[in-house]
Amino acid sequence: xxxxxxxxxxxxxxxxxxxxxxxxxxxxxxxxxxxxxxxxxxxxxxxxxxxxxxxxxxxxxxxxxxxxxxxxxxxxxxxxxx
Numbered sequence: 431x432x433x434x435x436x437x438x439x440x441x442x443x444x445x446x447x448x449x450x451x452x453x454x455x456x457x458x459x460x461x462x463x464x465x466x467x468x469x470x471x472x473x474x475x476x477x478x479x480x481x482x483x484x485x486x487x488x489x490x491x492x493x494x495x496x497x498x499x500x501x502x503x504x505x506x507x508x509x510x511x512x
Contacts, residue, residue, distance in 0.1 A: 435459065 432441045434451035436458050441451050450456040468475045483490050 432443070432448070433439065434441055434455050435449050436455040437451060439451045441448055450459060
């Protein structure tokens with residue numbers, strides 16, 4: 431019987447190519463592979479990021495605004511709890 435490569439649970443044999451027991455384990459492996467690629471290719475990753483930011487300036491600004499709002503709201507909440 432095969433086991434999941436992430437959590438080690440047994441896998442149903444509905445397909446020989448199946449490697450993960452659930453969509454969560456599949457997503458976790460995709461995340462792990464992506465992080466490994468980013469660590470192995472820091473120059474390419476930075477190049478992709480620069481290109482995307484250059485092509486999407488309005489979206490970059492909006493994301494920055496949203497992050498700032500979240501930061502300020504978190505600070506206000508922490509001050510009120512003190």
